[in-house]
Amino acid sequence: MQNTVTPTHCPYCALQCGMNLTPAADGTVEVSERTDFPVNRGALCGKGRTAPAVLSSRVRLTSPLVRSDKGTLVPATWDEALDRIAGGLGRTRAEHGPDAVGVFGGGGLTNEKAYTLGKFARVVLGTSQIDYNGRFCMSSAAAAGMKAFGLDRGLPFPLEDIPRTGCVILVGSNLAETMPPSLRFFTELKENGGTLIVVDPRRTRTAEQADLHLAPRPGTDLALALGLLHLVVAEGRVDEEYVAGRTAGWEDARAAAMAHWPEYVERITGVPVPQLREAVRLFCEPEHAMVLTARGPEQQSKGTDTVGAWINLCLATGQAGRPLSGYGCLTGQGNGQGGREHGQKADQLPGYRKLDDPAARRHVAEVWGVDPDSLPGPGRSAYELLDALGTDIRSLLLMGSNPVVSAPHAAHVEERLKSLDFLAVCDVVLSETAALADVVLPVTQWAEETGTTTSLEGRVLLRRRAITPPDGVRSDLEVLRELADRLGVEKGFPTDPEEVFEELRRASAGGPADYSGITYRRLAEENGVFWPCPQLPPQEAEEAHPGTPRLFLDRFATPDGRARFVPVSHRPTAEEPDAEYPVLLTTGRVVAQYQSGAQTRRVDELNAAAPGPFVELHPRLAARLGAAEGDPVAVVSRRGRAVAPARITTAIRPDTVFMPFHWPGEGRANTLTNPALDPTSRMPEFKTCAVRLEPVTAPVKNS
Ligand SMILES: Nc1nc2c(c(=O)[nH]1)N[C@H]1C(S)=C(S)[C@@H](COP(=O)(O)OP(=O)(O)OC[C@H]3O[C@@H](n4cnc5c(=O)[nH]c(N)nc54)[C@H](O)[C@@H]3O)O[C@H]1N2
Ligand SMILES: Nc1nc2c(c(=O)[nH]1)N[C@H]1C(S)=C(S)[C@@H](COP(=O)(O)OP(=O)(O)OC[C@H]3O[C@@H](n4cnc5c(=O)[nH]c(N)nc54)[C@H](O)[C@@H]3O)O[C@H]1N2
Ligand code: SF4
């Protein structure tokens, strides 16, 4: 394998940029341009370019760690560590029943890992208590997409369609920082004469590219979308023929929208009526248009209704299920799409099947060689699961997430994790969550193992092993196999990713996310395949199914083929500002750090670019506080207090402050966030809570 160039994909975000890896003689790995992958055509952001730094033994775990009698983590052999985990989980199961054992996964895990983790929970542990960090990510968009279209695939079309549409409304996405190479599609859109509307309370690098920037008050996107729909109706811009032919439920949705007068919407959102009218004009005049959402409107306690309202706008104007038009969600994590399809979600079986559907249970149970009645039912959502730690749930196996930094109301979650009888964490580094564990297992990562991911386009991709992992680490699949063995299940947990994928193909066959026609060979030859991709019956078998880059062109995935309008109305956020907490906090990302920072905070170049947390605030707010640029500012919510330097800018609304969430410690944004959940998606309200600002006079204690 030495000195050969291996084409593969980035370990981080859902764009899954293609890159080439070459191992060098000194043990390091070189990243070079891979131009044959059409999404990024060789371009990478700084995170992707520097990703090999996290492969280095200098920053990662290379030995299992177990908690000693003195309470510290000390190196142990693999057998000792695995025995301890099987003992810990097994004891809880014996004493408190299977549902007292929890499993928490991640949208960064490959399809093979996510699939095996879900199977492990249901078959080996017999627990219903499994969920994953994707719940914190795109779950509201997924729920809204299921309701409206009968299927959830983030983008129903490839990114390459964007430059050829007429107008894109980009709602709460800062893709110039979160998916930099994707900015090209929007630049090309404008070069082709199309327009870009960005909806964001901040004038971000993305908003700077827009023809029209709407800056609503955080948490008011639902009213904004309804106000635009009101104007569409009032101005006679509804595509009546399309509505009659391809949708259902218009009358109720229309009635709900008509209650949202432009002036009323201006009062709620702060977006002036002329801007609302301009947005409607730009969106409705071209033949084709798209709405894309990301975490801004989705991470709200009304995220599902909010996305539903944006979908209503697309449906009323005939902009869905037609070429070069539609609604899409920009999924976030490397395998954010595939990770939500194959069973690590509380209510789900592989192939995006429902755990409470008897036919789905029979199909998957047969593939797994178990009795359908032995499969548990749906469990709790991610935050509810974390909140139940130490009470209903006594032991936890965690793989691919760092909730001490990334979960809402993080101090509470941290305390819940500490109250467990037993915590096992598999990670590549000693994350803040791994540091609390009773046992930590060091695992292999992207460049050291083969596996598939499914990008934000719904394109299934092959990540290839490019280097030999260091001594002392094992793959997540090997870990699950060893634990299954120790917990009495000797078969059904292969460690070869391709073997797992072959089983996943069968388990997903006939399901909404059907991968049965996809093989590793095809993925290697075709640069990815879009699902659904069923295996064709033998008589047609020479012709492989081509995959489905564009969904819904003939019909939506609902029983009658029609898309569903949702009748939604504006409602306030779960925590509106008041006299005591008068300012809104919103949270998000910066280009040089990834998520909880567990990986990127170990890369010098990225730390130099983004060394720590900050509080972005308007000069007027700063003046009231008496804070100058760089002064420490305390942000206080009902859940806690965080301190970070002020970053003063007119790019943010004067009623709002912004903090990135990548850091632990006293600047941890999630100390402040509100775990109020969306009733349908169970998404926490990361994007708004009420805070007050205080100047920092005395040193503050670390959280
Ligand atoms: N550099 C970097 N890139 C990443 C990641 C990372 O951590 N770092 N993570 C990946 C993952 S998992 C994800 S999910 C994606 C996320 O990608 P994005 O959704 O683009 O990222 P965010 O910064 O969370 O939020 C986007 C924007 O929403 C705005 N916003 C805040 N509140 C509201 C609101 O109420 N309404 C509206 N309309 N907008 C609002 C914020 O100001 C912010 O600019 O990025 C992926 N890429
Ligand atoms: N305030 C606020 N909080 C947020 C958000 C926000 O916008 N605002 N966004 C939310 C969103 S969208 C997301 S996606 C979450 C993400 O937050 P987290 O779930 O914490 O995501 P990561 O930091 O990517 O954590 C992944 C962990 O898995 C490890 N890892 C990487 N690869 C592997 C592997 O192959 N196997 C194993 N076992 N481990 C691996 C990494 O080292 C890291 O420790 O944060 C959420 N939290
Ligand atoms: S944009 Fe996303 S996939 Fe591309 S290099 Fe950056 S982190 Fe990696």
Ligand SMILES: [Mo]
């Ligand atoms: Mo995410």
